[in-house]
Amino acid sequence: MRVHLHTAVVASAAALVLTACGSGDTGGGAATASGELSGEGTGDSCTIEGEVPIGAVLSLTGAAASYGESQQRGLELAAAQLAEKGGVTYALQVEDDQTDPRQGITLFDQFVTDGVSLIIGPTLSNTAVQADPIAQEAGVPVLGISNTAAGITDIGDYVFRNSLTEQAVIPQTIAKATEEFGLQDVVVMYSNDDAFTESGYEAFSAALEAEGVTVSETITFAKADTDFRALLTQAQQSDPDAIVVSALIEAAIPLVTQARELGIDVPIIGGNGFNNPRLMADAGQAAEGVVVGAAWNSASDNPENTAFLADYEAEYGAQPDQFAAQAYAGLMLVDQAVRANCAADRESIKAALGELQDVPTVLGQFSIDENRDAEHPAVVQVVRDGAFAVLE
């Protein structure tokens, strides 16, 4: 922790120095830069002289640090591969927002004045809501790689994301689960004191209605609750075909454990909060049979993904998670957009990002929709033998 903080301090100090030096001699920096930022050719043959400056705002310390670290690895792997490919190279600068929206705002300000072509991040939707308007106002495109809350892209036409929203994943999850388990009636449980889980609940209940599944009971709890036995016993009494839960991972783990303890063996269907390897690590055997929708499937066998899995393993000696995959896909999509017009100034990246259609990525065939949100197939996973497997 200490080491991390230290590094962060040094890094941000260095960044400040760079900014200070930069602002001295680049009075017309943006203009010169954009001069260097268009090149010859199109697509794969596109060559741009200068390095394309990309800023990334990630949560490398603080509560969301585990996500931020994965994202940094995904981005750096992508940047290294793109540099090897040649033609266009990216000067990727990763900064730590310390899981603090105020810090996120500061970093966005800094990147805007530094003249980056695009900002990737921030890690949390909560920070995005506060920091993205700065980029929007300055006309700098932003690509969210993990923001799933509703309304992020409503901030403005410079805000994009490649992370599927809960509203996109949940209907696919419920449709698949209904088909697979023949659901007729279910019990829904959610924590009603958190914006993320509440919006997950709304998506679940709309999806259940669309599939014609009866909700025999809706049970609420608080996000800090840890003893669910009374609630689960009540759920058990209506003898449901499945229990549908919108909760964060902290509540999900005791909830799943206690449900199995009470002898509830029907499938438990969770939202994105459940999409975390800690579920299997900490709930152990109890996690078996839990169904979770996800934006990325580690087992998917498209060529982009198999290559990514091998490269990531070789580079870091560990398996990537969804956050690493979305970050990796993010920079690859930026590269697609840059090469489309063979120009890396802010306006042309913005225009090209909006036109991305059916790009093969580790996430599957990827398109940006008219709201600048991600469009690609979600995967419905089930926990089997301590790992996420595709539900089929």
Next chain:
Amino acid sequence: MQQLLNGIFIGSIYALFAIGFTLVFGILDRLNLAHPAVFAASAFVGIELVARGGLSLWAALPVVFVFGAVLGLVIERLAFRPLKNRADAHFAGLISSIALAGMLIALLQWRYGPDTRRFPAGAFPEDRYEVAGAQVTLAQLVILAVSLTLMVGLTYMVTRTRLGRGMRAVAENPTAARVLGVDVDRITAVTFAISSALGAVAGVLFAINVNTAQLGMGYAIELKGLAVIIVGGMGSLPGALIGGLVLGLAEVFAVQYIGSSWRDVIAFGLLFLILLVRPQGLLGARKVREV
């Protein structure tokens, strides 16, 4: 039946938490709001002992008990003793114990980060039994047994031993006790130590029961603990036991028969009702304060 058991198990943890709380309150007339921090810190220490130290849970529990006791001594020395001769010692102690709790939680966060922690899988046998159609885990039975043992032991100590007599003398009238040769400072320190040791064991048991430990876990139970000591009767040990069970059952049956959102409304509604009908609590004696 299942709900009845759910209520008894959660209630026995409330009781164990509240018994430490009420001991300091009943004997020393001080409210120690660092108690919830002891609860959380001990759960984390217990997990550390088992996960890193490789101790079995059975070996870890006594260590945690001692850790809690030491923490109690520290709390008394730092947050209460320096203030004891002040006219507003009750209130000042209350505030300084909140401050100390904040520092303790900050230390935990610095050491462990904000993530939830748990006992490693298999630290506790996952045996389950069926009782009249309801599921009971071995962990829950152990929790009930440990809680009851500690409560009976404590009651025996307070009513039958020399130390207990000293405690009761201090509770009655500290000045008179001092005149009669009771070492009030020592009794005070020991009371804090026992109180925090109980809170520490409660913390570990709670973490086992719900398979999760968080920095804020003490605060979630703090209000319940206060409700329990008021329902049971302030300072009454058997009262805390009964109060805990009553609150646990009230919550569970509120969920069962009214709805999950009504849980706290019912639990704290009960608190108001008791305060109106029987202000001294179920087993409390009416206190006449000396002027």
